[in-house]
Amino acid sequence: PTLRIDVVSIFPEYLTPLRAALLGRAIDRGIISVDVHDLRDWTHDVHRGVDDSPYGGGPGMVMKPEVWGPCLDDVCPDDALLVVPTPAGVPFTQSMAEDLSRERHLVFACGRYEGIDQRVVDDAATRTRVLEVSIGDFVLIGGEVATIAMVEATVRLIDGVLGNAASHQQDSFSDGLLEGPSYTRPEVWRGLAVPAVLRSGDHAKIEKWRHEESLQRTRSRRPDLLPADEPGQPD
Numbered sequence: 001p002t003l004r005i006d007v008v009s010i011f012p013e014y015l016t017p018l019r020a021a022l023l024g025r026a027i028d029r030g031i032i033s034v035d036v037h038d039l040r041d042w043t044h045d046v047h048r049g050v051d052d053s054p055y056g057g058g059p060g061m062v063m064k065p066e067v068w069g070p071c072l073d074d075v076c077p078d079d080a081l082l083v084v085p086t087p088a089g090v091p092f093t094q095s096m097a098e099d100l101s102r103e104r105h106l107v108f109a110c111g112r113y114e115g116i117d118q119r120v121v122d123d124a125a126t127r128t129r130v131l132e133v134s135i136g137d138f139v140l141i142g143g144e145v146a147t148i149a150m151v152e153a154t155v156r157l158i159d160g161v162l163g164n165a166a167s168h169q170q171d172s173f174s175d176g177l178l179e180g181p182s183y184t185r186p187e188v189w190r191g192l193a194v195p196a197v198l199r200s201g202d203h204a205k206i207e208k209w210r211h212e213e214s215l216q217r218t219r220s221r222r223p224d225l226l227p228a229d230e231p232g233q234p235d
Ligand SMILES: N#Cc1c(-c2ccc3cc[nH]c3c2)n[nH]c1N
Pocket: 084, 085, 086, 087, 089, 110, 111, 112, 113, 114, 115, 133, 134, 135, 136, 137, 138, 139, 140, 141, 142, 143, 144, 146
């Protein structure tokens, strides 16, 4: 495959969506491979424990280095890129998705509880490249949903995965602005008409109107994305 993806989780069934729809098709067509590993397969005790109390006190539990270490020794070779979702991570962006889409082997380490003992990341970083990333400023229960989001954002950029190659050329962030509104038939729906310009056949006018709509939406929802020379910049 173009890209090999390994995911480690204590809830491997949480990663089932990676095998559905377009991503499932990309697997069937051999463009990507996806292997999910149950972290508990690397536990030593009869209770298959993966967590323990945090040094220094505080709420919750921390995931054990003595379980994660041997797991990553088996699952993550030195030439892979280890991706660790965490609320404390670097923001995941479209640019990072593009970088990940050019990798040959990605390993996603899904934490739960309060996270993974930091020494697991520090030890892995002595052998391989490690990215601690966050998909947004909100708190999830574990890294699985973030992994699914990052895998989807990454894999859709690989040639052959999306049916219509043009799809990701017009990504919402491709010109740095938010995508404007889209319309399809019927021309009038519940008394609401499609903007006449879109039915004019005047492609220059349509392109201008769409850019204006994108600017207006970006000003209103994401002023931080506005280019420096556009009015509406945040103070
Ligand atoms: N990425 C990301 C995350 C998380 C996250 C990731 C891993 C764990 C492990 C326990 N709790 C977690 C939350 N929350 N919010 C994000 N944007």
